[in-house]
Amino acid sequence: MILTxxxxxxxxxxxxxxxxxxxxxxxxxxxxxxxxxxxxxxxLQPRLAGMEGAxxxxxxxxxxxxxxxxxxxxxxxxxVTMRVFSEERRSGTLSLLLSSPLSMTDIVLGxxxxxxxxxxxxxAMLALMPLSLYAGTALDAGKLAAGLLGLALLLxxxxxxxxxxxxxxxxxxxxxxxxxxxxxxxxxxDWSGGERAEVTGLFHYLSLQTHLESFLKGLFSSADLAYYxxxxxxxxxxxxxxxxxxxxxx
Amino acid sequence: xxxxxxxxTGQIIEHMDAKIxxxxxxxxxxxxxxxxxxxxxxxxxxxxxxxxxxxNGAGKSTTMRMIAGxxxxxxxxxxxxxxxxxxxxxRAKADIGYLPEQPPLxxxxxxxxxxxxxxRLHRLARAERGRAVARAKExxxxxxxxxxxxxxxxxxxxxxxxxxxxxxHDPAVVILDEPTVGLDPIQIRDIRGLIRELGERHGxxxxxxxxxxxxxxxxxxxxxxxxxxxxAESMDRLQQRLAGNTLLLETREPADADxxxxxxxxxxxxxxxxxxLRLVFEGDNPADRVAALVHDKQWxxxxxxxxxxxxxxxxxxxxxxxxxxxxxxxx
Numbered sequence: 001m002i003l004t005x006x007x008x009x010x011x012x013x014x015x016x017x018x019x020x021x022x023x024x025x026x027x028x029x030x031x032x033x034x035x036x037x038x039x040x041x042x043x044l045q046p047r048l049a050g051m052e053g054a055x056x057x058x059x060x061x062x063x064x065x066x067x068x069x070x071x072x073x074x075x076x077x078x079x080v081t082m083r084v085f086s087e088e089r090r091s092g093t094l095s096l097l098l099s100s101p102l103s104m105t106d107i108v109l110g111x112x113x114x115x116x117x118x119x120x121x122x123x124a125m126l127a128l129m130p131l132s133l134y135a136g137t138a139l140d141a142g143k144l145a146a147g148l149l150g151l152a153l154l155l156x157x158x159x160x161x162x163x164x165x166x167x168x169x170x171x172x173x174x175x176x177x178x179x180x181x182x183x184x185x186x187x188x189x190d191w192s193g194g195e196r197a198e199v200t201g202l203f204h205y206l207s208l209q210t211h212l213e214s215f216l217k218g219l220f221s222s223a224d225l226a227y228y229x230x231x232x233x234x235x236x237x238x239x240x241x242x243x244x245x246x247x248x249x250x
Numbered sequence: 251x252x253x254x255x256x257x258x259t260g261q262i263i264e265h266m267d268a269k270i271x272x273x274x275x276x277x278x279x280x281x282x283x284x285x286x287x288x289x290x291x292x293x294x295x296x297x298x299x300x301x302x303x304x305x306n307g308a309g310k311s312t313t314m315r316m317i318a319g320x321x322x323x324x325x326x327x328x329x330x331x332x333x334x335x336x337x338x339x340x341r342a343k344a345d346i347g348y349l350p351e352q353p354p355l356x357x358x359x360x361x362x363x364x365x366x367x368x369x370r371l372h373r374l375a376r377a378e379r380g381r382a383v384a385r386a387k388e389x390x391x392x393x394x395x396x397x398x399x400x401x402x403x404x405x406x407x408x409x410x411x412x413x414x415x416x417x418x419h420d421p422a423v424v425i426l427d428e429p430t431v432g433l434d435p436i437q438i439r440d441i442r443g444l445i446r447e448l449g450e451r452h453g454x455x456x457x458x459x460x461x462x463x464x465x466x467x468x469x470x471x472x473x474x475x476x477x478x479x480x481x482a483e484s485m486d487r488l489q490q491r492l493a494g495n496t497l498l499l500e501t502r503e504p505a506d507a508d509x510x511x512x513x514x515x516x517x518x519x520x521x522x523x524x525x526x527l528r529l530v531f532e533g534d535n536p537a538d539r540v541a542a543l544v545h546d547k548q549w550x551x552x553x554x555x556x557x558x559x560x561x562x563x564x565x566x567x568x569x570x571x572x573x574x575x576x577x578x579x580x581x
Binding site for chain 2: 001004005008012015016091092093094095096097098099100101102103247248
């Protein structure tokens with residue numbers, strides 16, 4: 001049942017030009033970045049060759065590429081998630097789901113998975129670029145896999161936050177702006193140089209970015225994994241509660 | 251006598267022993283401090299078509315939404331086909347087909363895609379889906395629209411897709427919120443026929459503010475005003491209520507009012523235009539005696555009819571005045 005909703009969500013995305021445009025734009029920008037990063041690597045290569053424990057192609061090309069795509073997706077994710085619920089409420093189609101024999105959890109998870117599936121597809125296309133380096137270089141597969149996993153987790157939290165924000169309003173644009181606000185805030189929250197160590201530590205922990213960085217370094221730590229899972233789960237539960245509550249408030 | 255009386259009395263079967271499909275008890279609904287629905291209770295049995303009437307903003311749609319489970323009541327209980335809607339929403343909702351005021355259509359899907367999606371949402375088995383979709387399309391006259399995009403369909407066709415969606419899974423209870431809005435007269439006739447046909451095996455609630463629609467399709471009528479049920483009766487009882495105690499007589503030659511007045515039962519005779527008289531009677535309907543007199547005196551009978559109050563008048567009486575005497579009849 002969840003998958004039925006997810007499949008329709010994904011299909012609807014691809015029936016609008018939005019999904020195609022997003023894929024094209026991101027692919028174009030990342031391709032440009034990939035090439036320039038590759039250029040840098042070619043320039044550095046002679047010097048790196050002589051160094052002991054020098055950063056490899058994964059560190060110089062793949063990691064920055066994934067990091068940038070994380071930020072780029074932060075800018076574009078709200079455009080995907082904004083209409084998930086607000087559009088349905090506006091056009092009255094939400095009552096179809098609400099009057100069907102589905103639980104609120106089914107509906108929210110279905111929507112979330114639909115969006116997440118789209119993000120994964122995006123990620124798969126991005127991953128093709130660093131993977132193409134396999135042809136001529138010694139790519140660190142483990143490092144790349146960790147990076148991709150980190151990015152996937154990051155996107156899951158984007159999707160959950162976006163879905164929740166979309167539940168709060170009937171206006172897709174308002175949903176997009178508030179999603180964007182939350183994501184940016186969570187991204188930059190550790191920029192504040194606090195005086196007290198414990199406050200800085202908290203902000204540091206809350207930041208979306210710091211946890212991604214350790215994945216990009218090839219570091220798979222359960223703390224980072226837990227952070228993303230908790231964040232995703234929190235917003236999904238909030239979303240389910242919100243949808244249930246909407247039946248009460250009308 | 252046969253051209254008067256109450257034509258529908260014999261046709262309406264009493265469903266006293268039929269299965270109760272919907273039972274709503276003391277429904278309340280507040281929007282903030284505003285009370286949209288106040289202490290509404292009613293039941294719907296299998297084989298009934300319940301017409302829900304009321305002016306705009308009376309609480310019709312709110313009540314329908316609560317029964318369909320898309321809106322939670324602030325107080326009260328709803329039981330659908332023996333299952334409590336609030337305790338076991340998933341089981342209860344499996345028995346509901348609901349067409350909201352605004353048909354819940356995805357404009358970017360084709361009719362077939364949309365109906366298949368709805369079939370999946372209602373957990374129909376894969377093998378059953380094709381048949382269910384084909385049947386719903388046939389019933390709603392959508393046979394040749396299957397591959398068209400919903401967004402490009404006319405309002406009437408969209409409405410039909412909405413109805414098809416509501417009856418797709420053959421639910422015990424069908425809730426239709428203003429089903430004939432935007433349809434042309436022929437489509438309206440078809441849909442009314444469909445509603446009557448569905449009403450034989452299912453329980454149907456339909457809301458409308460088109461009064462003849464209620465008279466054409468429903469077996470029971472409820473009128474809601476300012477969130478309260480002000481009138482709830484079966485259609486045949488309503489017909490009796492509407493029958494009134496006035497005859498209209500039209501003759502070719504001017505009739506003698508005094509002669510008519512001498513007929514037993516007739517209390518008042520007044521003019522209602524050239525060669526037309528309005529006869530107020532009490533007790534038995536004296537139409538046969540009137541006809542005999544007109545025949546004897548050779549006035550030339552043109553018309554003799556019971557002057558019915560229209561449902562419209564009842565509706566206006568009930569919704570424009572203070573809570574009327576009819577309120578205590580509400581079960």
